[in-house]
Amino acid sequence: MRRAPFIVVALIVFVGISWVLARFFTTESTERGAVLVLLQAQARGDSEAMLDRLAPSCRDDARCRAGVIALAKRMRRSGDPKIIAYRSRTAYALGADTGLTRVAWTIVNRQLPVVQCVLVRRTGTALAGRRVSLLRVSAPIDNESDC
Secondary structure, eight states, rough: OOOOHHHHHHHHHHHHHHHHHHHHHHHHHHHHHHHHHHHHHHTTTHHHHHHHHHHHHHHHHHHHHHHHHHHHHOOOSSOOOEEEEEEEETTOOOOOOEEEEEEEEEETSSSOOOEEEEEEEEEEEETEEEEEEEEEEOBBOOOOOOO
């Protein structure tokens, strides 16, 4: 009978830690999903959808907006993009962070891989909730280059 309160407290601590860790690790999936949706719009040649996925500051900046429009025209492909390599510089940030994510993608059986950099901002905490914003996307870089 004396163990019951200890077991209840231990269970509550375990569930709490598991919940925080789950929220922390789902941010990785959220970021990767947002980047994939951006790449899908790019492959369709849909600059408006790309601008919708990027932070409003890109749409408001004439240079960024023009770059996205040109990129959508240049990178138009038929087929569905597949991510083949992904490296985020904000991957394990505990708090707010901004950094470049290097993504290599391809349209399976249709083209050579394309490597691009996406500027990502993460805000919030695992307790209060995390938010991922895509700020910019680069033109393709050399396959061996880093962002």
